[in-house]
Amino acid sequence: MIRDTQTLEALLATVTRFVHEQLVPAEALVAEADAIPAGLIEQMKSIGLFGLTIPEKYGGLGLTVEEEVRLVFELCRTSPAFRSIVGTNLGIGSQGILIDGTPTQKDRYLPKLASGETIASFALTEPEAGSDAASLRTTARREGDVYVLNGTKRYITNAPQAGVFTVMARTGTADQRAAGVSAFIVDADTPGITLGRIDRKMGLKGSHTCDVIFENCRVPAENLIGGVEGKGFATAMKTLDKGRIHIAAVAVGAAQRMLDDALRYAAERKQFGQPIGEFQLVQAMLADSRTELYAARCMVIDAAQKRDRGEAHSTEAACVKLFASEMCGRVANRTVQIFGGAGYMTECGVERFYRDVRLLRIYEGTSQIQQLVIARNMLREFERANG
Template sequence: MALDSDTLAQFLDALDRFVKERLIPNEALVAEEDAIPPALVQEIREMGLFGMSIPEEYGGLGLSMSEEVQAAFVLGQTSPVFRSLVGTNNGIGSQGIIIDGTAEQKAKYLPALASGEMIASFALTEPDAGSDAGSLRTTARRDGDHFVLNGTKRYITNASRADVFTVFARTNPETKGSSGVSAFIVEAGTQGLSLGQPDKKMGQKGSHTCDVILEDVRVPAANIIGGPARENQGFKTAMKVLDRGRLHISAVCVGAAERLIRDALAYAMERRQFGEPIAEKQLIQAMLADSRTEAFAARCMIEETARRKDAGANVSTDAACCKMYASEMVGRVADRAVQIHGGAGYMAEYAVERFYRDVRLFRIYEGTTQIQQVLIARNMIRDAAAA
């Protein structure tokens, strides 16, 4: 359900103030300590950020896609780790339950996810299955009214703090592709579920990933998202949430790019060389102009695609275009921002150094650039053949 324009404006204004007054001032601390302070996590809960996309009837804000990307534009202007904290609750960790979950699953999990009382984690990637998710090896063997899960999931965001996991496992060993895979709701603390050591990453300090290890984990068949009737339908559920996730990440990329442009412009206007601010130098101006133009183009793509999605259009191809373009765009903007800062841009005291590393991940997760290219082209060919 969309908010009325006044309520949306008030929320976005409050979010903007929160980002500027509470999140940005804590970026360096979070990066240094590799953790978000618990008091700040509580403030994020109180802002309602864990439930932006969860329906109001379950305690969320119920933002439409158009409204969610506006919020992501704002949230993206601070360290990506804050968005990562709430991202799975709003996206892949909850949307499967929202779209395909049973009434009991929705009532049990969505209110706790919306409030941030529970943290969700999405366990799909494996040591030998990432972009080729259909090749996953985690198994789910039927045992009466339960399934027994075995396997290892890798690079799982928020796993160390998660209360509930969406785990994809192969329930039909006769199939090698995605058609024999089911999506299970598995609560933390279930016997046989354990976590690996925290991953040491290039960037995004404060956002934690690690392996999720499943050793004879018994899960009721009723914990398949949508119930037992949706056995072997897990990837169909996953595909339904991809468009929203791609648009959300795209909007975060735009927010990050706009932050980088603002920081680079401020530095260029202050830094003097050859008797004048470097902002007066045409080659610096070219980098600023290119960055502003590309960020604006991405924003327009995302807003238009979000509007069409809200109107009920099939936007799978366009959402992939947005994700590919925006994630590549923010990488170029980050590189220019470092270049404009010169030697200072290589120093940790400036945020552009951290953002340069942080935004590199956007081209990889939620579908690599190369996967988006393949998807876009295949859809083009399919549509042309059907015309």
């Protein structure tokens, strides 16, 4: 759903220029320092990148999902770390509040998230609850007008920088599974919160994750999202449906960047007196990448349009996240192969993308979880149609 083509094109042009003039030249520096320069983050705030998906009434740009993914295509033609610093504000960190929060919760938190004054983080994964989110063990016990949280969350993106966490915790019994999970807004300066050491990762330097430990952390009851217990799992799933479309768009943008680099190298690098792009087996890798990238881009836009129209899209979100993230991995593999020995060296930056995009097949639900979601949804649809 494109509301105003002219305005969107102007925004896309601004982001594209920012990516090429500011972010791409800083990629190696960010990878070396494992940090994004504060000046670049301030520029991201001024452009409005932290509030793309937050409604205008709260200070954001209020992009539709189709507008959002088209912008992400452009933003992600650089190191995925740059997208990661704004990603939690655009998606999993804010959407639970936006979708199911009370008016008071929205008024209090969304303006700060839209401006980038506060960075949000989404605390769902635990040491023994990742893909099976319904089995989480963090507890929230009601004591008068507060909930007391205890438990550990793992691999939490942007936790070291976060000012607020959306936390999934169990208010019911373990045998209630999903029905016993509730969602809370927890300010990062609340006593009882401890952060673990920043994780050392395979890639995505400049994007930080760590454990978040809650020890008798007292959270006001008014911070229960929606004011109703037992709705947290549903909130998380609605948030993840949208997040999966977003991550698929990230995969498309990153794959486009890698393919652009591979094409340029194939046209310029010479062997046996001619550009390697003249060799048919190199052409096959370029053609396969372009074909899969085209398919993924079309899938992302279709899924985004379905969500914008208010149609059921859980299956499509899982399909596009599965296909696009796997596609991106294949494009990364081919890009290194086209570069040959140079692709294995850090100077070209190709090996960095190869490592960075590997995570796309894991977070927001692994590829295997997407397969389960797709198949189970298919079976439910069949049973409804033939019951």
